[in-house]
Amino acid sequence: EPEVTQTPSHQVTQMGQEVILRCVPISNHLYFYWYRQILGQKVEFLVSFYNNEISEKSEIFDDQFSVERPDGSNFTLKIRSTKLEDSAMYFCASRYFEGAGGEQYFGPGTRLTVT
Amino acid sequence: DAKTTQPNSMESNEEEPVHLPCNHSTISGTDYIHWYRQLPSQGPEYVIHGLTSNVNNRMASLAIAEDRKSSTLILHRATLRDAAVYYCIRNSGNTPLVFGKGTRLSVIA
Numbered sequence: 001e002p003e004v005t006q007t008p009s010h011q012v013t014q015m016g017q018e019v020i021l022r023c024v025p026i027s028n029h030l031y032f033y034w035y036r037q038i039l040g041q042k043v044e045f046l047v048s049f050y051n052n053e054i055s056e057k058s059e060i061f062d063d064q065f066s067v068e069r070p071d072g073s074n075f076t077l078k079i080r081s082t083k084l085e086d087s088a089m090y091f092c093a094s095r096y097f098e099g100a101g102g103e104q105y106f107g108p109g110t111r112l113t114v115t
Numbered sequence: 116d117a118k119t120t121q122p123n124s125m126e127s128n129e130e131e132p133v134h135l136p137c138n139h140s141t142i143s144g145t146d147y148i149h150w151y152r153q154l155p156s157q158g159p160e161y162v163i164h165g166l167t168s169n170v171n172n173r174m175a176s177l178a179i180a181e182d183r184k185s186s187t188l189i190l191h192r193a194t195l196r197d198a199a200v201y202y203c204i205r206n207s208g209n210t211p212l213v214f215g216k217g218t219r220l221s222v223i224a
Contacts, residue, residue: 033211035159043159043202043214056211091158103149104212106158 002026004107006092012113013082021077021110023092031095032075033104034067036088049075082114119203124219127193135188135218137203142183145207150177150188152199159202162188198222
């Protein structure tokens with residue numbers, strides 16, 4: 001069964017450093033998402049991406065964040081200058097269905113620890 | 116704002132059915148009802164979704180009230196592997212999922 005994969009599974013970085021989190025969505029999916037979950041809190045939406053551009057973003061997704069689909073298979077989330085509060089699990093998700101009602105498939109997540 | 120209401124936690128015995136309720140009294144006509152679950156230390160996992168009619172799949176059944184203001188996720192025989200946080204989410208079109216706190220289901224052997 002096709003699945004969303006994410007690398008690395010765990011990333012430790014120092015405050016102020018740049019990190020890139022990588023995702024390989026399911027191959028025929030059209031919509032791509034990043035969510036995050038701070039330990040013990042809700043899963044929060046960051047950004048959605050369709051047709052090579054951001055379709056929606058949350059207040060969390062400020063200028064420090066960017067997304068890219070560089071080669072038609074990978075989908076990346078970059079944080080330019082990490083802060084302590086960026087420590088969280090980051091989940092990538094993808095979706096095929098273009099209309100209402102389609103399900104999203106999530107990856108296993110990348111645990112980002114900022115020290 | 117998740118716009119759905121679920122109990123914080125529920126408990127079930129292994130091998131017995133579980134009915135997880137969800138209230139969504141302000142649901143709009145275009146909103147689907149989605150259920151996802153999150154096992155410990157994993158990403159959310161799609162369970163089932165529906166619009167008006169009851170739905171069944173290999174994982175669960177979804178019973179939707181006639182007025183669509185509430186729904187129930189039914190796990191027919193709970194196993195230890197079903198212990199997770201279950202999220203009931205209203206979603207329409209290509210909008211992102213809005214997760215609430217969900218219901219933490221414990222399964223007792």
